[in-house]
Amino acid sequence: MAGGWVSRWPLVRQLRGEDGRREAARSARTDALRPRVERADTVARSVCPYCAVGCGQLVYVEDGRVTQIEGDPDSPISRGRLCPKGSASKQLVTHSGRATQVLYRRPYGTGWEPLDLETAMDMIADRVVRTRRETWQQTRDGRTVRRTTGIAHLGGATLDVEENYLIKKLYTALGAVQVENQARI
């Protein structure tokens, strides 16, 4: 039979009995498709942010946007696999519900107000310094404790090692002892 486009049409080939999961699934259009990761400007080697298995991820960036996150086949832990959460992590970093603006709610306020990041940082620093002074305990039951129990911290467990380190270091120097994270929970 002559090789007209009709006879090469996957539907026809499959109706004729060829296996639709192999050659007969191909068409000129699908042959021309290229994976979007090929166009990426950079690829970062990363790790899944969900559970503690620590599956390797490859993060593809094109024109300043994350275009794909895939399993890293080099990882001896995951061998390229990701579970539903790991596979959804591109959406975690690109979804439209992500907050990108600082927000402020004043005491007894009924709504959010925008706030400049630098101003927010200054306001928070002011509050830490003030509350620390106001709640400072030099001694307790006759023993030196040099601390405040007026400022507390609760962190998640997807913070980096380096972040945890600076957090504990800063609070300890400030004398804040109620520093906790998800590992307690």
Next chain:
Amino acid sequence: MAECHPVGFQWVTEARLRGAKVFHIDPRFSRTSASVDRYLPIRAGSDIVLLGALINHVLTGGLDFREYVLAYTNAATIINAEFRDTEDLDGLFSGYDPETGRYDPSSWAYEGDVGRMRMLSEGGLAHAEAAGSDSYGARGAGASARPPADPTLRHPRCVYQILRRHFSRYTADLVEELCGISAAQFAELAEAITANSGRERTTAWVYSVGWTQHTTGVQFIRAASILQLLLGNMGRPGGGILSLRGHANIQGSTDVPTLFNLLPGYIAMPHAHRHDDLDDYIRGEGADTGFWGNRRAYVVSLLKAWWGDAATEENDFCFDHLPRLTGDHGHYATVMGQIDGTVKGYFVIGENPAVGSANGRAQRLGLANLDWLVVRDLTLVETATFWQDAPEIETGGPHPGEIGTEVFFLPAASHVEKEGTFTNTQRLLQWREKALDPPGDCRSDLWFFYHLGRRIRERLTDDEIDRPVRELTWDYPEEGALREPSARAVLREIGGIGPGGRALSHIRELRPDGSTSCGCWIYCGVYADEVNQAARRRPGREQSRVAPEWGWAWPANRRILYNRASADPEGRPWSERKRYVWWDADRGVWTGADVPDFEEDKPPGYEPPEGAKAEAALRGTDPFIMQSDGRGWLYVPSGLSDGPLPVHYEPHESPVRNTLYGTRANPARRVFHRRDNPYNPPLSSRFPYVFTTSRLTEHHTSGAMSRTLPYLTELQPEPFCEVSPELAAEVGLVNGGWATIVTARAAIETRVLVTERVRPIRLRGTTEQQATEQQATVHQVVLPYHWGYRGLATGDVVNDLIPIVLDPNVFIQESKAGTCDVLPGRRPTGTALLELIERYRRG
């Protein structure tokens, strides 16, 4: 594991393909149960009965790996004559004070240690109050590395005989009676694990929060440790007790702890009533033998990392800059402090206690009583918006106009918008490269805390209380337009720096004289040779199966801890099949597939000289190098606040009597009797059912990173409870309909999933009297807890049901076994909801 650590489960599947037999023991049938050889449903909270019966089976059958047990555990060690077991005191160990609900652990000591332990016991109590009993895990200073022992194991007070007596009533019958596992199922399990242990084979146990979130959680894991030591399964390939941790860096947040009771590397925070100065602290915090004997080097190096040149020998290396603990400053005590008004300011960073912690209502009441709150996250989580949309608003709780909390919400950078390290569940550090800059105001937490610290330092005075902050080393290089502090510089500081400013390569280089600095001694060497070892990415297929050149594992890149035990006392592999680390006599070094977890050149025949300290005090046959006697502890003479051996206690809330002892629940558990934290009475007909919380593959913890994504929300769109057809019939629940779950804290509604996957647990009494009294069916309700009042799919907060009652060692809440009532249909709203809960409270 298949449900919550799916990609890790591929290795279980590989093992099964190679003939391994896999059991899944869980109150709840999950994707794991569907992919194993045997699924054993168990009554939530009864695990020590099962593990104790396995231990008893091994001991009475003489099935222990005797050579391993004699050489590597404390089976032969003699316990002092004052010790009384729970068999003698109806469920209590000696030393219990009913008034305080606390133990004085001194009578549990090894023979010869009692006097010294008594001196330390005041400290033991103070530490237990501050979640630090483990700092006595090394038996305290002055302990001998060679306590009295009877290698024939016949002495009535040797650990082996104490174990035999302690577990003698833990039988297959009892398992049937309290766990709901049949004698035949138990026999198959017992046969499988004993046949699969020994020289040629090893068995592994894997657990997760199903074991930890109990008032007896630490002792569940202790029970597994006893079993694994008896069977010779520790420190060997294919063995161990593997904790599957739930979050990308939860291991790292424990190693480099943002936890109140710890400093980096499991060093205890100093306690006001125990520690005056550095010498005092070093003396009080453990033994002189084993690797903790070097703790002065670890502590001084940490102080040098934090206070640099200001830390000198003369000023105790700024040891007094460290604040002191006086008791429980943990998460739940902090929430009580918020409600009571002592906590004024709160930072919540990538966490969501308004829906993610036990007794959600108490959490939200605490938030509403703060002066100020800072929340950093990827989205506006419930903790940031509680003042706007908490469930209390509908039931007459505080309205926005009544809540004085000032709230700052700062958006966070995602994992691809910053570089840094996650430490996974295998203690493996993996560095992530940054893919791009974060959008808008989003910043890393490293940025936030670095710049916050910088601003605070600009506001300091000459006042003495500001000195520790003033003298803090806080000069990290800034990079890029966003002025991001260098995470590499931070990791390098954590990994340690020696004389001349070069990065350290190994823990053994740490010095007690201030010449080295190291932010976390167990991570020492992560920047060896000025190379970020955590960033190593040699493909797995190009390496051995241990894959030592992918990332970096603490300590010293060792992948299996205590792996000296993979060789026999003479240093030869126990078998060809289980060859892992062994002594190469020709070269005079330990070698093998992994980095030996032992001094590289200490021969198996090494005998410590009189008066030796630290690791030099341990023999060439002592593999458990962090312990003061180098042995695996079947019996724990010190270091636990609720007893030296695991005991079956019922959960704090339970519909079942404890038929083993008169002491019903863990006598040392931490309870908070307060109006805002009411408990269901035990054995109450008002709360006849057991509920246990669970997770689903498609969601993550309390959902902030999953129920905000369309993909994952579509896959699991709605909260539900799983119930058996029998319970559905008893209560009148319909598949796809609604149920209301009630406890003394809250009433919530969910959709109903009626499924045979949930099996009613049938408990069988062993005596005639019990058979009538106790032949009961316990219905368990399974509750995935991923939802809240925001996100793409919303639902009632399961954590609102859970009381604050804690394990006495680590202060974790009991989320895995509580009691409840179940009603058909949706819950009432408004004040009718409060009335319903009040009716249940009053009874």
